[in-house]
Amino acid sequence: MARYAMVIDTRRCIGCQSCTVACKVHNELPVDMIYNPVTTVGPTGVFPNLHMVHIPLLCMHCENTPCVDACPTGASLRREDGIVWIDEKKCVGCKACVMACPYGARIFNQEKGIVQKCDFCLDRVEKGNIPRCVQSCHQKARIFGDLDDPNSEVAKLKNSHHTVRLLDELGSKPSVFYIYGLEARMK
């Protein structure tokens, strides 16, 4: 069984938001719904000594899932391959998971009355394709694959670079790993 994960190389991300739009189009989301925002931090500092970094955000596909635990209907699930997804037929739109998710990754769809989120493009991954945001990224800042496969790019990157997981202190154990600039270079 695969263990899907994503490495995001922030050294490469330029904040173009191609992934954001690709995801919206792929998932046919209403204009006000985004699974996959890119936040820009900066420029920080004082002109001309500045720094700027872009951090793409998405569902972290945690190993310990507060969202799944919060779901009263069993609509939210974590699959054996690590993908956290929502069975839309079972979702009643109670938003308990929205409250529970520490990453703000779950969004209530007003039109459908259900909660939705990134599922690593399950429909594509099941057919052996990569998620839409990964394919769309010119910069190759997103790398997707199977962590259990030591030859996968995602496993190689994770094993050779210092990576961080967002809000790791919560113990949620995300499957999304970030490479930051300087720390990575020093390693």
Added chain:
Amino acid sequence: MKRNFDFEQEGIQVKKSCCYFCHQNCGVLAYVKDDKVLAIEGDPDFPTNTGGLCCRGNIALLHLDHPDRINYPLKRIGKRGEGKWQRISWDQALDEIAAKLAQIREEYGAEAVATAGGTQRTDDWARRRFMNLFGSPNGFHNSHLCWIPTFMIETAVCGWSPFEIDLANSRCIVLWGQNPGASNMPEMHHLSELKQKNGLKIITIDPRFTETAAKSDLWLPLRPGSDLALALAWLHVIIYEGLYDPVFVENYCEGFGELANHVEQFTPEWAEPLTWLSADLIRESARMYAMNKPGNIQWGVAMDQQGRASGAAIHARILIRAITGNLDVPGSDLLTGPSLEFITDEEMEANEYLSEEQKAKQIGADKFKLLTWPGYSKIAEMSKKYWGKAPTAEWMCEAHPPSVFRAILTGDPYPVKALLVSATNPVNSYGESKLVLEALRAVDFMVTCEYWMTPTAALSDYVLPIAGALERPTITSSYGCSDFLLASQRAIKPMYERRNDYNFWRDLGIRLGQEDMWPWETVEDAYLHKLEPLGYGSDSYDEFVEYWRFHFPERQYQKYLDKGGFGTPSGKIELYSSVLKDLGYSPLPEYVGPVENEIDHPELAKEYPLVLSTGNGFMPFHHSEHFQIPDVRFLNSEPYFQINPETAEEYGIKEGDWVWIETQRGRMKQKADVTQAVAPRVIITQRGWWFPERKMEEPDLAGCLESNTNVLTSTRDEDCCPLSGTWANRGLLCKIYKVDSTEQKEDN
């Protein structure tokens, strides 16, 4: 690409198409069934984008059948700009337009018909072919702002513009006024890749802390418009610190002594107050480029957009490459010359059919000689002698756009009665928008080929529906000047009654007695003709795309060794340029300050104390496009300008405040982005803005002047570059003040 899309469903075809929302033409795979595009994705096998698409590329299907697209020929039935249209047939439109053009030619001469173009996203060799056969020299684009002055000045000095950068073998790249992080995704990808793999040094020269600056080894935030001073100071450092390549200079350059004498005065200390950069930083950056060889200086539009200082700045930049020997050697900037293997755009233009008498009438040719027939003829002749072919005349040899707009209004030097507009919205994309708008209102007869009802289209007599992304084949070849090409096919036939711009020019030409000159019924037929000499043996253009897709000749370095020198009159790189001298210009880059600056114009600077730069690109828009599409508009839904917190505080401006920005030409408003990304006293505005969600009626025309940065730019003859005629988007002086909350919408 929609969820659960079945790639393998019965009857589906995969077409090798391309994105058409900027010049990169990234490869796109289109999944087509029954002549409908069901899904698209970036083509992983395409050499530039390798599967990536930017946010614009991803919304191609929303663009394709957007409810606001123009789908049928329209004829104006109300007053101009009133928004009353009648749907007519293409035959009726073309018959009536042809009759009107014939009448104007009869009455005023062929030169009374001008054409305005936009970016290179049309088959404009066909436009030139039409105009040459019609007899008018007055075609133009706003390409003065985009590479064309660079190409022509570099060709004058070196015999060809070294625009092919051999990045894979490079150790250092200078991004001078370029921000590939927002404008050239494939390039940015390669830069990141090479930086990580090879330790490529990146120097970014830009007044803004851009996406690209943030990834660079060195960032030079110069005063907007001071590029010339910086380039001259770099020449000084490289020469007087002995960092130039003495062997290359000795053997392959002419005029080094004159250049060394000329730049002696331009010390980094001299440049410091002009560029707002420390002399140390100027030295450090010049050394980084000159000592990390081989290296590249990537072209960016910044130098093309500085008005009177543009020509000298471009000239100085090419000299930096030349004296460091960073020309045509592995890892440097390569002079490929035109393709000798396929038929170039120039060979499709029928330039020989335009009489000398008509060429002499080209508007602006008397003032700005390099990008008009006097300079182009000279360079074309030189190029033919050395390479065997000339650069494209469309783009490189055009009427001076601001002078044509003025001629419409004044009749000087002669009346211009008709304007054929294709793929441009001049109100928002040409300089001095108020003047342009007046000219568009005043011109007797106007036809616009468009996707949308733009402010310009709204003022037209006829609006014709044009095929866009996925509906048209495309050959990508750097304004027809590259020795390689990338070919893409249309995914589907044009929807509704849309047609290729090629067919507009052809069908119009046939009605005006040019039938013998248009043997290619479709643009694919014409493309196949262009490709035939390559010898791939394809029976159709589509077959070429499906089997070959592109043609890259083997890279040849140091061609000057075999060819016995460079393609200039002396056979050497002419640091002291005989071509420019013969045209009446200085053979060396002379210093001239930005169009408006505090040193030359202290009085003006009292009233307009801030320094303005306009026109840089930003995601997700391209020029004045894509404001209609909510799925990208949400990323940047309103116009913003950048201002440093220190200056904002001085003016009592807070983040998000609407602020008037005013120059001598007028004012427009944008919202404040208070950011450290720019220096105090610098204002940087976004380009292109109009508001398709508003009513497209006179006088507001969807707010086409309200937040339009080109209201601020200057196109006066004395502000234009004397060589190229390019106008001033950068290095201007402005003042700002908050929009009064009680103030109503600006009535323009």
